[in-house]
Structure formats: C-alpha cells, structure tokens
Amino acid sequence: MIxxxxxxxxxxxxxxxxxxxxxxxxxxxxxxxxxxxxxxxxSGEEGADKPTVWHEEMGLLPTFSTWSQVTMLHxxxxxxxxxxxxxxxxxxxxxxxxxxxxxxxxxKMDLVHKLTSRVIRQKYLKDLFVQWRGLVLAxxxxxxxxxxxxxxxxxxxxxxxxxxxxxxxxLAAVVSYMRKGMANLAHVGEExxxxxxxxxxxxxxxxxxxxxxxxxPSSQVKGLR
Numbered sequence: 485m486i487x488x489x490x491x492x493x494x495x496x497x498x499x500x501x502x503x504x505x506x507x508x509x510x511x512x513x514x515x516x517x518x519x520x521x522x523x524x525x526x527s528g529e530e531g532a533d534k535p536t537v538w539h540e541e542m543g544l545l546p547t548f549s550t551w552s553q554v555t556m557l558h559x560x561x562x563x564x565x566x567x568x569x570x571x572x573x574x575x576x577x578x579x580x581x582x583x584x585x586x587x588x589x590x591x592k593m594d595l596v597h598k599l600t601s602r603v604i605r606q607k608y609l610k611d612l613f614v615q616w617r618g619l620v621l622a623x624x625x626x627x628x629x630x631x632x633x634x635x636x637x638x639x640x641x642x643x644x645x646x647x648x649x650x651x652x653x654x655l656a657a658v659v660s661y662m663r664k665g666m667a668n669l670a671h672v673g674e675e676x677x678x679x680x681x682x683x684x685x686x687x688x689x690x691x692x693x694x695x696x697x698x699x700x701p702s703s704q705v706k707g708l709r
Contacts, residue, residue: 492681
C-alpha cells in the first residue's frame with residue numbers, strides 16, 4: 485500500500501516541471517543546450533498542449549536539472565508533512581518517495597537523455613543524492629529560523645543556481661507557495677494524503693497565483709515610492 489501511495493505522490497511531484505526531448509530533434513542535431521551543456525527539452529508531459537508554469541512563468545528552462553529541483557521541492561513539502569506521522573510510517577513513506585524519485589531520475593537519464601552508461605548514471609545519481617540532502621538541510625534551516633529570507637536564499641541557490649539576474653518576485657512567489665503548501669498539507673489527513681495521489685497539489689492556485697500577494701505593496705514601505 486505504501487509503495488503504491490508513494491509512487492502516486494512522487495508522480496504528483498514529478499509532473500510539476502516535466503518535459504520531453506523530441507527524438508527527431510536529437511536525430512537532426514537540433515537540440516539546444518545550456519551553457520553547462522544540459523539538453524533543453526520541451527515543457528510539459530508528453531502530449532501536453534501547454535508549458536508548465538515553472539517553465540513559462542518562473543523562468544526555468546525545461547531541463548533535467550529544473551525537473552529534479554522542482555520535483556525535490558515538492559518532495560520536501562511532503563517530507564515535512566510526513567514528520568507528523570508515527571516514526572515508523574514517517575521513515576517508510578519518506579524512503580518510498582525518495583526511492584521512486586531516483587528510479588525515475590535514472591530512467592530519464594537512460595530513456596530521455598540516452599545516457600546508456602550505467603557507471604556514468606550512477607555518478608550523476610550520487611551527485612543528485614548529495615543535492616537532495618543539501619536541499620533538505622537548507623530548507624530545514626529556514627523553517628528552524630522561521631525566516632522567509634533564509635528560505636528565499638535556499639530557493640535561489642537550489643532552484644535558480646544562484647543566478648544573480650533572477651527576478652526576486654519569482655523567489656518571493658516560490659517562498660509564498662512553499663509556505664502555503666506546508667500549511668495546506670498540515671490539514672490533509674493520512675488517508676486523504678494517500679487517496680489524492682497525483683491530484684494532491686491541485687486546488688492551491690499554483691505558484692503563479694502567489695504573484696498577486698508578492699505585488700501588493702508592503703505597509704512598511706508605503707510612501708517611499
């Protein structure tokens with residue numbers, strides 16, 4: 485039951501910034517690459533008729549790196565919720581969620597990016613595991629300090645790769661989205677958590693919806709414009 489539940493929860497996380505690589509583009513050597521050499525795909529799940537909000541509104545390229553960071557961000561929200569469970573359930577659910585993520589990560593390397601060498605895939609997976617551990621520590625630090633500024637810094641380093649040109653409105657929107665997500669999940673019972681599966685993150689308004697709050701002038705700076 486837990487295996488199936490965590491599989492569906494992982495799919496909910498992984499769908500947020502999914503992407504595809506067109507085989508014809510690869511065959512014709514038309515694939516674009518980032519400055520770090522990452523392949524840039526097409527936003528959305530296979531057959532999707534529009535790009536995901538994380539690519540279109542949040543300024544992130546449809547790459548493996550973006551997919552993994554956005555997926556891990558949503559996994560983190562679930563991990564925080566799991567901490568309210570009894571210790572055994574918490575550990576089992578978290579381990580299952582992480583296992584499903586790494587299974588899919590390796591599958592994407594192999595099937596989507598044609599990285600056929602298992603040795604190289606294992607190297608990348610080890611790097612990805614280090615990123616996951618670092619992400620959890622960084623986001624936990626923000627929760628421990630109850631600081632949006634610390635959380636924004638963690639989002640900036642992980643999601644936006646410490647890009648100095650990032651739009652700070654986007655950082656603020658992600659922070660607001662994460663705060664709302666943790667608050668929403670705190671009110672979801674364990675049975676509903678398992679039952680909702682892929683629909684778990686629906687109904688929040690999405691990260692795009694947080695721009696409305698970000699753009700409201702603060703009372704503390706009123707009259708300074």
